[in-house]
Amino acid sequence: MKQLRIITSVLILLTTKGFAQSLTLxxxxxxxxxxxxxxLAQRYQVNANEALVQQARLWNNPSFSTTLGFGTxxxxxxxxxxxxxxxxxxIDQLILLAGKRNKQVQLAQWNAATSAAAFTELMRMLRLQLRSNYYQLYFLKETEKVLQEQLSNLQKILDAYRSADEKGSVAHADVIRLQALQVGIANDYTDLRQQELAASLNLQQLLGSDQPVTPVVSGDVLSQYNLGRYTQQSLTDTALANRPDLLMATNQLQMAKVNYRLQKxxxxxxxHLxxxxxxxxxxxxxxxxxxLGIDLPVWNRNQGNIRSADYEVKTQDVLLQQQQFTISTEVSSALQKIRFLEKGTGWPDIKSFNTEYDKLIAEVAQNFRKGNISLLQFIDYFNSYSDHVKHTNKFLTDRVLAYEELNYATGTELFNITQ
Incomplete structure (x- = not known):
């Protein structure tokens, strides 16, 4: 019954993929x-903060009062x-002294600039999620093709063995061993499809699409992911010059300084004139x-707000230093991950790699039918083949995502393969 449930799940997954749209990155x-x-929501927030700059430039409205006689x-x-x-x-007009209006405009401008940097930071984060799910889905589908082919070949062999078993020409135990192999591969396929569905759902949500997406990736495009002449120092300098979160931290410090001057x-x-x-x-x-009118600064001279603004400047200065340190460590970590993955490895051509192994497993299946190899050898070939394909595609996924993490860490398109 367990075998039947697994094989039934595979058949359902094979026939319920739905309509998918093929998209390049x-x-x-x-x-x-x-x-x-x-x-879209963050864009509206940027527009909202830009409108506040215009509002800060406006003068206060004059006030008018009147007294109408009611006799005696x-x-x-x-x-x-x-x-x-x-x-x-x-009629009375409030005139701000000590440059308050200009400082309020500067504060609004820095706030708008921070909002724009927040938009860029959100896009940087979501783009990493997009590319991660895109490539994960692509390599999962590459593995799926192999498992599908294995299940198809194995089903043909199993049908032939069942027929031979009925005639008594093969051992019934061999049929059981082949069924166990089929169940194992079917279970791997079911797990793989669950991972595909999760990555596909994430991708749909990021794209705002009501249809699944099928990634279209060229092996030549993937080969463009390489470090070239980049050094850790050059990458760190690039990150410090381009990271939007660092720009946000810088803007926050400038806002704190302007607010300190405003509070003074x-x-x-x-x-009042x-x-x-x-x-x-x-x-x-x-x-x-x-x-003419003016408040008398007898008790309240804004002492508390001035002191608070001064401490806020010191806080934002420390946070800026922390952000700079964090960026340096993130670049170093991303670079080390790439070097570790690239150490002692070459770049295989996925298409030729899969074609070569497809031919190998087809020859194994053919020799097994002819009786040239034993059942144990056949099972070993099948398991080794599926494991090798899964591990290879997992490595290629990790490799591409490591380079995308370096893109993310530097805040730039070092490996802009979409052009």
Whole structure:
């Protein structure tokens, strides 16, 4: 029953792949930039913060107040606006001193720049996820092709052995051994398809697509992943010049410095400048005058906010140094991973590699049918073949992703294979 369930699961997976769209990495990234929901939301956030820069440049609105005469306590005359009535009005404009308005504009500009850097940082992170899932799915499908071929060949051999078993020309134990081999490969195939479905789902979500994606990768494109003349120092310098998270940390420090200057400026009182008109309430009819007002900084001189802003500058300075150190270690780690994977290994051509092993296993199957090799040899060839293919594609996946992690660590397209 267990064997039947596994083989049934394989048949279901083979017949329920659905409609998939074939995309190169360049096509996938184009769709990603247009349809990824997180990127779209962050774009709107950038626009929102840019609008705040415009808002910071605006002057405060003037305020207007008026007094309308209601007569006297002896004779109430609501809204008595005639020649004998009273009308008083004043207008007031707040004028920010000590450069507060310019500092507020600078603060908004730095905030907008940080938001733009956050968009780039989000894109950097999501692009790594996109390429990781894209290549994982590609190499899983390459392994799947081999397992499918194995299952197909094995099924033909098993059918022939069952027929021979019914005639008594082969040992029944050999049929059981072949069935066990089929169950093992079918189980590997089921696990592989589960991994494919997970990678495909992640890829669909990143692309905002309602259809599965089939990666289209050229072996020549993959061969472009190589270090060339890059050194650790040059890669670190590239990362320090291009990483958006470092730019965000730098902007945060600049914002903290501007805010510190703003808080010191806020200790300076602002000026209220205005004009007033009084028809009959002053020493002379139709009185006009200028008004001046200013807060007296007796108790509150913004001392706490100034001290807090000063500590915030020191905090952001330390965080910037920490980010610089983190970037250096990330580049070093990514580079070491690549060197480890490349040490003592060549770059095999996947197509010729799979073709060669396909021929080998076909010859093994043919010789087994002819009786030139034993059942144990046949099983050993089959297991070695599937293991070798899985391990090779796993290595190639790790290799490509190691280079993509170096792209991620440097914040650049060192290996821009989409062009």
């Amino acid at each position: 360049q096509e996938a990234e184009g769709r990603f930039l247009q349809h990824n929901y997180q990127l 306590t002896d004779k109430v005359q609501p809204f008595n606006l005639g020649s004998g009535g009273q009308v008083e009005g004043s 400026a806020l200790a300076v009182p602002d000026l 205005g004009a007033t008109y009084d028809r009959n309430g002053s020493y002379a009819p139709h009185f006009i005058g200028m008004t």
